[in-house]
Amino acid sequence: xxxxxxxxxxxxxxxxxxxxxxxxxxxxxxxxxxxxxxxxxxxxxxxxxxxxxxxxxxxxxxxxxxxxxxxxxxxxxxxxxxxxxxxxxxxxxxxxxxxxxxxxxxxxxxxxxxx
Amino acid sequence: xxxxxxxxxxxxxxxxxxxxxxxxxxxxxxxxxxxxxxxxxxxxxxxxxxxxxxxxxxxxxxxxxxxxxxxxxxxxxxxxxxxxxxxxxxxxxxxxxxxxxxxxxxxxxxxxxxxx
Numbered sequence: 001x002x003x004x005x006x007x008x009x010x011x012x013x014x015x016x017x018x019x020x021x022x023x024x025x026x027x028x029x030x031x032x033x034x035x036x037x038x039x040x041x042x043x044x045x046x047x048x049x050x051x052x053x054x055x056x057x058x059x060x061x062x063x064x065x066x067x068x069x070x071x072x073x074x075x076x077x078x079x080x081x082x083x084x085x086x087x088x089x090x091x092x093x094x095x096x097x098x099x100x101x102x103x104x105x106x107x108x109x110x111x112x113x114x115x
Numbered sequence: 116x117x118x119x120x121x122x123x124x125x126x127x128x129x130x131x132x133x134x135x136x137x138x139x140x141x142x143x144x145x146x147x148x149x150x151x152x153x154x155x156x157x158x159x160x161x162x163x164x165x166x167x168x169x170x171x172x173x174x175x176x177x178x179x180x181x182x183x184x185x186x187x188x189x190x191x192x193x194x195x196x197x198x199x200x201x202x203x204x205x206x207x208x209x210x211x212x213x214x215x216x217x218x219x220x221x222x223x224x225x226x227x228x229x230x231x
Contacts, residue, residue: 050219
């Protein structure tokens, strides 16, 4: 069974600084997808960034980028120029490549952004 | 124009009652899901339907019964509610066909269920 581990229950970053959230996963599949979701206090789950396992290039979305290390099964999220609106729970998630594959989530990292 | 909408957003009910949560998606997706987020914020899949057919049924008590009248709707009915059922329930949808863009799940805003 797939597992996703987020070892940092809480992180804090100052506004305008950079922070990295870590995520490791375990799978025996060769083709899969990885995601970071953001859950602000509003409770809405918002997709931040997606990575296809077959791609060597790390995904980037504006201030958000990932460091995907397939051999190490590591998928960290880097947030640059942190903003107050980045404060939220961040969940790392794994999905297989088959039809209608479910998401397996990590336990989440609560990110605080301070002035 | 909400993509995945759930009703109600909040639900407070007594133990032993039966309640339903409705979900609708207007994205044209083939697959819909129910996830449960517990008090520690842990999210776990409960059910998944693809074109109205149940394809994922995790270890969930029989008191939980999903129903998909068509591929745009997936409702969750819960019988004989217990205190431990208190959680946030998320509906989600995805394209459901293999491919890099198609496993992205779009989530509803969640339903906070409180059983008293």
